[in-house]
Amino acid sequence: MISIDGLTKRHGGRTVLSNVTFRAEPGRVTAFLGPNAAGKSSTLRILLGLDRPTAGTALVGGRPYRSFREPLRTVGSMLGGSGAHRSHTARGHLRWVARSNGIPDRRVSEVLERVGLADTGRTRIGRFSLGMQQRLGLATALLGEPAVLVLDEPANGLDPEGVRWMRGLVRDHAAAGGTVLLSSHLMSEVAEVADDLVVIAAGRVVAGGPLTRITAGYATLEDAFFALTGTGGVR
Template identity: 85%
Template sequence: MIAIDGLTKTHRGRAVLSDVTFRAEAGRVTGFLGPNAAGKSSTLRVLLGLDRPTAGAALIGGRPYRSLREPLRTVGSMLDGAGAHRARTARGHLRWVARSHGLPGRRVTEVLERVGLADTGRTRAGRFSLGMRQRLGLATALLGEPAALVLDEPANGLDPEGVRWLRGVVRDHAAAGGTVLLSSHLMSEVAEVADDLVVIAGGRVRAAGPLAQVIAGHESLEEAFFALTESDTEAHAGAGPGIGGRR
């Protein structure tokens, strides 16, 4: 289980996260939604030990990421913008990750086949399409056979077949008892795969619970999302391009 409790973070005197609290349960897919500058990426960065909160805690299996003895076997992550060095092949990148975390070499071939990159051969990551880079990111997340997956915009750059394939990977992981926390702007896809939802805006959780509960009284997830985040979305749009960058 992933547990976010009272997570608060300030940056240069501005509140980025304010008492963010929610759970992502084992055996379920939790969709994590919010407009730009909502606090999604800040929450995930704290969860994965890349940033420190001002207050509160972010735990994976009851422990902070920094105290996990074998992090890649506990949680696999895929953050937007993170990936392999451009000069490495997919296999070379995964071999390096496997060796640095004490993982068996057989896992490299297994995950390459799982994500459809087994035939990339000597092609370097710098020549990959966006969709291929996304698949490699997911392969890296799956490498340690983790109980939890934390995925940030995993469908970005995937074609329709790839999106459908990703949906199966996510659902299969949850069906096997794993935990999935999935952040995305594609609400139609979140509606297809999520059991639970967390909606964040302005650094605060606006709704959290089962999908049906969050969208109750609305025609769709999109309508519920805009109703929950309307004031924050309008404020961000009115601020102009000088504000933003942090999600």
């Protein structure tokens, strides 16, 4: 389980996060929604040990991410694409990541097959399309067979077939008892894949709970989102 409790982050005199608290439970897909600059990325960065909070905790299974000796065996994450150097091949990148976490080389071929990149494992990443880079990012997240997935905009750059495939991947992970926390701006996709929602605006959680409860009384998830965050786009 992912547990975020009282998370607060200040940069100088600016408060980025204010007492952010929520859970992402095993066996469920939790969508983390909010406008740009709402605090989603800051929360995920703190959860993954890339930044430190001013106050509060962000734990996976009751432990901070930094305490895991081989973190990819517990948490698979994708923030901002594949994170791979353009000159490397997909297979070479995955082998390096696997070895850094004590993961056997056989997993490289398995995850390349799983994400549909088996035929491009020796292609340099600089030649990959955005969608292929997203698939490589997902392959990296899956390398250690983790119980927890943390995915930021996992459908970005995927074509309709790829979006459908990604939806099946996260649903299958949750169905097997895994925990999925994903951030996305694609409301229609979130409505298809999520069990629970956490909505953040201006650094504060404004709603949290089952998708069906949060959207009750609204025609669409998009309508609920705009009402909860006080946004509505340009008319």
